[in-house]
Amino acid sequence: MRIRLGYVAISLSLPQGSPNKTTTLFNLNKIENKVDQLSKLSRLARENLATQLRVLCYNVAHNIEMFRITSHLIPLATHPITRGWDYCEEFREELFAIGDIVKKHSLRISAHPDHFTILNSPVDSVVEAAIADLHYHDKLFDAMGLGAVAKLVLHVGGVYKDKPQSLRRFVAAFHQLPDGLRERIIIENDDKSYAAEEVLALCQEIKAPMVLDVHHHNCCNVGTGLFTLLPAIFATWGTTIPKIHFSSPKCGKNIRAHADYINIDEFVAFLAVAKECNQDFDVMIEAKQKDLALFALMKELQKIPKARIINEAAIEY
DNA sequence: TCGTGTCAAGATCTT
């Protein structure tokens, strides 16, 4: 089976490799007039988009075909202070150029709206904000010319002392999304509330692909092993190559935190389980050392007899 | 120049 690796948002190999530049409301409000405020945001966004393009070029040069785009390309895009700002129009060319390189090299691009984006909250305003945030991501992908292949990873959300009810709220909100946006959504098991088995059942019900996070599964599960779950998780992807998330726990007391690098033994142990599915898949490496961790893992994989190196970011196992 | 407190956003645990 062929396994490709990707990494998240920032390149640590490249100088100025972070497309995350932002500002805070507090500092923005020190600027007196609206026009100057917007021009500051505009400048940051332009820098981020230029950095993003550079990072993708670097990825192409290193055979990294999978990448998660930061949610912060356009700073404060969904905050009321920027209401009316047509950033897709302002940065039409920049966004198009990003989409162009993605399409030209068949890159697999996703984004992961952060943990404030919660579709299943009982509070209407929270759900409205979540939907607005999803639209922001959707608009950017549209402006890049990327269809439903560009996915948005979501968690189920909170439990609110009633998991079945909270799952129903997720389903209801999900079904109310516009088609184009709904087709982008893929759902990940989390490290505290919704275990892989529960997210799998949800994904089967609403016919959305499930992203297995192996680390989260180790933090939060209901006793079912991956050996049992993996075939059904992969099946939620249909004919698309499944994608999983992989990270290693930071050693010490906080097991849920991400380590700098990937533990090769844990990774190979997972490969052994996945081997039974005989299915190609992609792995998003979620390590604090970003692309450096990806390359470090590839270097370790070279020593594994069963792993055949295809290129700088892919193996056959 | 370096270290540190702070940041739009929610949920949940602790007091």
Place this chain on the structure above:
DNA sequence: AAGATCTTGACACGA
């Protein structure tokens, strides 16, 4: 019922 904590990268300020 209110406050602390979670978690994260980056900014901006002050030492």
